[in-house]
Amino acid sequence: xxxxxxxxxxxxxxxxxxxxxxxxxxxxxxxxxxxxxxxxxxxxxxxxxxxxxxxxxxxxxxxxxxxxxxxxxxxxxxxxxxxxxxxxxxxxxxxxxxxxxxxxxxxxxxxxxxxxxxxxxxxxxxxxxxxxxxxxxxxxxxxxxxxxxxxxxxxxxxxxxxxxxxxxxxxxxxxxxxxxxxxxxxxxxxxxxxxxxxxxxxxxxxxxxxxxxxxxxxxxxxxxxxxxxxxxxxxxxxxxxxxxxxxxxxxxxxxxxxxxxxxxxxxxxxxxxxxxxxxxxxxxxxxxxxxxxxxxxxxxxxxxxxxxxxxxxxxxxxxxxxxxxxxxxxxxxxxxxxxxxxxxxxxxxxxxxxxxxxxxxxxxxxxxxxxxxxxxxxx
Amino acid sequence: xxxxxxxxxxxxxxxxxxxxxxxxxxxxxxxxxxxxxxxxxxxxxxxxxxxxxxxxxxxxxxxxxxxxxxxxxxxxxxxxxxxxxxxxxxxxxxxxxxxxxxxxxxxxxxxxxxxxxxxxxxxxxxxxxxxxxxxxxxxxxxxxxxxxxxxxxxxxxxxxxxxxxxxxxxxxxxxxxxxxxxxxxxxxxxxxxxxxxxxxxxxxxxxxxxxxxxxxxxxxxxxxxxxxxxxxxxxxxxxxxxxxxxxxxxxxxxxxxxxxxxxxxxxxxxxxxxxxxxxxxxxxxxxxxxxxxxxxxxxxxxxxxxxxxxxxxxxxxxxxx
Numbered sequence: 217x218x219x220x221x222x223x224x225x226x227x228x229x230x231x232x233x234x235x236x237x238x239x240x241x242x243x244x245x246x247x248x249x250x251x252x253x254x255x256x257x258x259x260x261x262x263x264x265x266x267x268x269x270x271x272x273x274x275x276x277x278x279x280x281x282x283x284x285x286x287x288x289x290x291x292x293x294x295x296x297x298x299x300x301x302x303x304x305x306x307x308x309x310x311x312x313x314x315x316x317x318x319x320x321x322x323x324x325x326x327x328x329x330x331x332x333x334x335x336x337x338x339x340x341x342x343x344x345x346x347x348x349x350x351x352x353x354x355x356x357x358x359x360x361x362x363x364x365x366x367x368x369x370x371x372x373x374x375x376x377x378x379x380x381x382x383x384x385x386x387x388x389x390x391x392x393x394x395x396x397x398x399x400x401x402x403x404x405x406x407x408x409x410x411x412x413x414x415x416x417x418x419x420x421x422x423x424x425x426x427x428x429x430x431x432x433x434x435x436x437x438x439x440x441x442x443x444x445x446x447x448x449x450x451x452x453x454x455x456x457x458x459x460x461x462x463x464x465x466x467x468x469x470x471x472x473x474x475x476x477x478x479x480x481x482x483x484x485x486x487x488x489x490x491x492x493x494x495x496x497x498x499x500x501x502x503x504x505x506x507x508x509x510x511x512x513x514x515x516x517x518x519x520x521x522x523x524x525x526x527x528x529x530x531x532x533x534x535x536x537x538x539x540x541x542x543x544x545x546x547x548x549x550x551x552x553x554x555x556x557x558x559x560x561x562x563x564x565x566x567x568x569x570x571x572x573x574x575x576x577x578x579x580x581x582x583x584x585x586x587x588x589x590x591x592x593x594x595x
Numbered sequence: 596x597x598x599x600x601x602x603x604x605x606x607x608x609x610x611x612x613x614x615x616x617x618x619x620x621x622x623x624x625x626x627x628x629x630x631x632x633x634x635x636x637x638x639x640x641x642x643x644x645x646x647x648x649x650x651x652x653x654x655x656x657x658x659x660x661x662x663x664x665x666x667x668x669x670x671x672x673x674x675x676x677x678x679x680x681x682x683x684x685x686x687x688x689x690x691x692x693x694x695x696x697x698x699x700x701x702x703x704x705x706x707x708x709x710x711x712x713x714x715x716x717x718x719x720x721x722x723x724x725x726x727x728x729x730x731x732x733x734x735x736x737x738x739x740x741x742x743x744x745x746x747x748x749x750x751x752x753x754x755x756x757x758x759x760x761x762x763x764x765x766x767x768x769x770x771x772x773x774x775x776x777x778x779x780x781x782x783x784x785x786x787x788x789x790x791x792x793x794x795x796x797x798x799x800x801x802x803x804x805x806x807x808x809x810x811x812x813x814x815x816x817x818x819x820x821x822x823x824x825x826x827x828x829x830x831x832x833x834x835x836x837x838x839x840x841x842x843x844x845x846x847x848x849x850x851x852x853x854x855x856x857x858x859x860x861x862x863x864x865x866x867x868x869x870x871x872x873x874x875x876x877x878x879x880x881x882x883x884x885x886x887x888x889x890x891x892x893x894x895x896x897x898x899x900x901x902x903x904x905x906x907x908x909x910x911x912x913x914x915x916x
Contacts, residue, residue: 333693333694333696334696336694336695336696337695337696337697337698338695338698338699340698345662345695345699346694346695348687350682350686353651353655353682353683353686353687355655356651356652356654356655356656356658356659356683357655357656357658357659357662357687358659359652359655359656359659360655360656360657360658360659360660360661360662360663360667361659361660361662361663362659363656363659363660364659364660364662364663364664364665365663367615367641367660367665368663368664368665386649386651386679387651387652387655387683390647390649390651390652390655391652391655391656393647393649393652394646394647394649394652394656397647547693547696547697548692548693548695548696548697549692549693549731549732550692550732550756551692551700551754551755551756552755554784554832555832555835555836556832556833556835557832
């Protein structure tokens with residue numbers, strides 16, 4: 217029997233609307249209002265300025281380890297901007313800009329990166345999962361949320377984020393497979409920032425693109441210029457509309473670059489060249505978008521001062537908060553704490569009281585009290 | 596016991612439209628042990644889901660469903676395969692309540708057959724409850740027969756925290772018992788005194804309850820010792836009060852489990868008895884458990900899994916101390 221070529225043949229689109237030199241594909245330009253564009257810009261700039269501030273706060277020992285987003289503002293904001301408040305967002309751990317857009321306060325981000333549990337609590341109406349740190353493990357949760365939305369007959373869409381490194385994890389593939397089989401309203405956004413700590417994309421996968429992995433799971437996949445907020449927006453809107461219409465999941469690969477460190481505990485000079493970073497700095501998503509706004513005569517003067525003031529006020533409120541109450545660790549371990557856990561809580565409470573109490577008087581000379589007689593039947 | 600579990604699922608699904616079942620072969624096939632038999636016909640394929648074969652995504656997507664407010668019951672085909680979803684249980688199901696500071700929680704059950712006695716190949720006979728019992732935020736339940744299986748599964752489904760629910764394969768078809776038609780609930784975290792006695796306490800759960808009963812019979816007839824049996828039912832959180840009360844009365848205890856001995860549940864149970872009944876203890880707490888080897892294959896499992904003779908020997912050692 218002859219060999220035949222089976223469908224589907226792998227054809228993956230790359231979408232770019234506004235390139236690094238400011239050239240615009242007018243035919244593809246999304247119909248965003250001046251107000252929308254201004255809000256997008258503000259959120260991207262807030263992301264950038266907060267990022268810079270948080271790195272400084274970490275260096276000063278005022279917060280803990282932080283994973284900066286610098287360079288990925290367009291990939292995050294172009295995608296999350298397409299969600300409604302009634303949709304769901306599932307982050308990994310490098311989505312500060314998108315999370316703040318969704319309603320997480322700056323104080324909560326600061327609390328989270330200060331090791332405070334309070335930083336993980338969404339607002340009552342917020343349909344957002346907290347940060348998930350183990351790589352790719354949040355992706356199946358997004359599938360379950362999307363299945364539940366469909367099961368309940370809600371028209372909510374779920375958007376789940378991960379990075380290029382996550383596409384090597386089993387959970388990423390299992391989630392893609394389940395999402396495809398169940399045809400759930402889900403948009404996978406892979407921020408391909410080229411580096412998983414020190415491992416470059418070419419050592420992470422032998423695929424020419426990440427987007428093509430969608431083909432194996434029977435869903436559309438598209439690669440976009442992740443530093444082009446218009447392209448990310450256009451692709452995300454299409455994917456969200458497809459999901460909401462009941463036509464299943466989509467994989468978006470946003471090609472971007474982590475301009476900063478993996479986390480504040482990382483030194484990227486060990487594994488990548490300055491030239492490479494410089495080349496990507498020329499593709500900076502904010503510079504590019506600012507140029508576009510100028511051409512469209514959309515005034516953004518004053519936005520920087522405004523976001524800086526917002527950040528400064530939040531940092532001030534954060535630093536005015538008292539230390540973490542140790543007893544808080546017991547609050548949400550179980551719905552109803554087991555008896556043994558209540559006893560442990562009481563122990564911590566007692567220790568805290570002892571530490572506050574005046575020092576005990578010096579011991580007298582009387583012998584140590586006995587704990588009681590052995591009451592057994594042994595002679 | 597299979598029918599009792601099926602009844603619990605069927606009644607809970609009838610009671611609450613948010614309860615759904617997912618796993619490998621749970622739908623058309625009704626599960627490889629038939630625990631979910633006929634449920635897909637009754638409730639449809641959206642509620643009884645034949646999922647793709649991937650434990651992490653079964654549990655991971657159930658986590659997502661529970662965050663939305665559904666109450667999924669996952670079936671992992673054998674507990675030996677649950678390491679492929681262990682991270683979803685430990686990293687996520689057990690932690691979302693704390694991570695979100697009470698905004699979300701995972702009301703879900705992960706059911707798994709465990710233990711030996713069915714002459715199965717590697718990874719089909721292990722007892723690994725200790726891993727789950729050690730995880731804060733989880734509950735770990737192991738019924739010992741049809742009635743407790745049914746009542747505890749219903750309680751687990753209604754419990755607001757994630758529950759790992761182990762079902763002894765050895766009891767699936769062997770254990771027979773009258774089960775009431777109307778729904779029955781037994782509280783999680785509460786042990787049951789299966790047999791009263793003053794001479795010695797045997798602590799057991801799951802398939803080991805039968806072994807404990809057999810040993811108690813022998814001790815009664817051959818040694819004239821009346822044994823009290825504590826059937827744990829919930830391994831975690833441990834019912835420390837019932838253990839302390841029983842050993843406070845008898846002064847001697849033997850703990851029996853199929854999990855390997857070292858760092859097994861017996862260690863925590865023995866420590867709990869020491870803390871709760873130290874002044875009553877007449878002898879060190881004895882542990883009868885599988886040996887500290889990987890599951891040795893069914894040709895040798897009888898040499899490793901506790902039997903009544905080993906329990907009787909441990910009891911006699913405690914009595915003679």
